[in-house]
Amino acid sequence: MNFKFDWSRRSFVAALGATLGGLFAPAESNAAGAFGKKPKPSMPSVDGDPIVPITSGLGSTGDIYAELGVTPLVNINGTVTVIGGSLMKPEVMELIRRGNEHFVLIDELEIAAGKFIAKLCKSPAGYTGLVTGGAAAAMVVGYSGMMTEDLEPRMHTIPDVADFPRNEVIIQKSHRYAFDHQIRQTGAKLVEVETREQMIAAINPKTVAIHFTNILSDQGQVSGPETVAIARAHNIYTFNDASADVPPKERLWEYPAIGFDMVTFSGGKDICGPQASGILIGREELIRYALLNMSPQEDRIGRCCKVGKETIFGLLKALELFVNQDYDAILKMYDERAQVITDTLKKFGVTALPREFNPQALGNVTPSYRWQIDRTKLNITGPEVMQKLADTRPIGIGSMGAGASGMRGRNPDAPPEENHPAHHGHASDPNSFGFAVWQLKDGEDKLIADRLVEIFSAAPKA
16 A cells, blocks of 8 residues: 655654653752752752663664554544553653652552542542553552451452352442453352342342442443442442543542542543553552552562552642642544544545534543545545555554454354454444544644545545
8 A cells, every 4th residue: 555645654653752851850849959049050860861872782773663663653543541541741741750859658649549540530538549560460469458348367368269158249240341361360259139128139248349330330230429328238248340430530539428438540541641550549548458459569460560759740740730720621622633634534525523522421531523525526425535544654544453452362162253353343234434533633633534534635536
């Protein structure tokens, strides 16, 4: 395929580096030091120095993806983990760099970060936060903490929880999903229910908590507030997985305010923090138990859920930017990006469909943009357009071949057709195509528009 844009992947990356390079230069600090005194100038850091030129080895060409033979993507899919979630803002990258300047006691940093999160997210009294290695990791250490509390023998034994006094988690059948695997890996037993009456009847002395899957809350018979009320009446915990459910930002404080004992959000989706980061907000005692079950502690089930000091600082800055953002201005920016594409395609008889946007939707809240192809003029289908975008080189546009849930192994017991990899994309409407614009970088709307011009110019006439 001829990709006629007048730039190469190397020049694209080099230009981006030149643009951002100045943002990473050290700034003079006006912050007061200990006891309110202005800090004296110190020797420059070594490990935390600004970006330096790489003259040999990996990175020396300016294009690390090409060096490894990997195709980078323009993200028109959304904040899906299989293509990297989201991109961090320059301010986030700068705090990651600064986090690398010193050693620190990770537990002390986590506790301080938790207080920062609780204040920023208007958490209820008696609540604090924890930076985790993703929302899935938050579930592992959160449920582990519920079962082990602060007892060393239990923390050494988990996931062998047969002798634990409480090791059952109630979940609505409609709330079962791929990530209840993270509950099960703690050794907890899931107990399925469907109705409010069944939920109450399932509670017994072995019950430790009720799990609530927020993105599926409209499919269950028991609401979040009802779940909390039932749990409180029976002295058990509640956990709300709301990993992909911000924006709107208000959910960061609305869900804990309902009374959930623990709520987790992904840090690597629209919050735009480090991809391998998550936020766990909950009751102080439970957060302490969760921290006891994760890295940097050794001989813990959550030792593999390691969070570095750099990730903690990056997540805090990303969260701060997210909470303070003007979402109306962001929506306007999304509309402007889509309009660039709409204006470019008018000459082909391709027209924009009405924008779809439900700000109260569950999970991945963002406007949806689609365009209609006049099949009386062009003999090309919407799915064909999407595939041609994905086939674009040197930088792909979208990921038609990436399954949203990642790689899959064989199932010897399944029919052969079920062993083919799934595709992540939009519904196969033959007369339209569409994609997300919320993860585009500046200028990528024009890049997509130019590529679509190539595609429609080469399309057979009807």
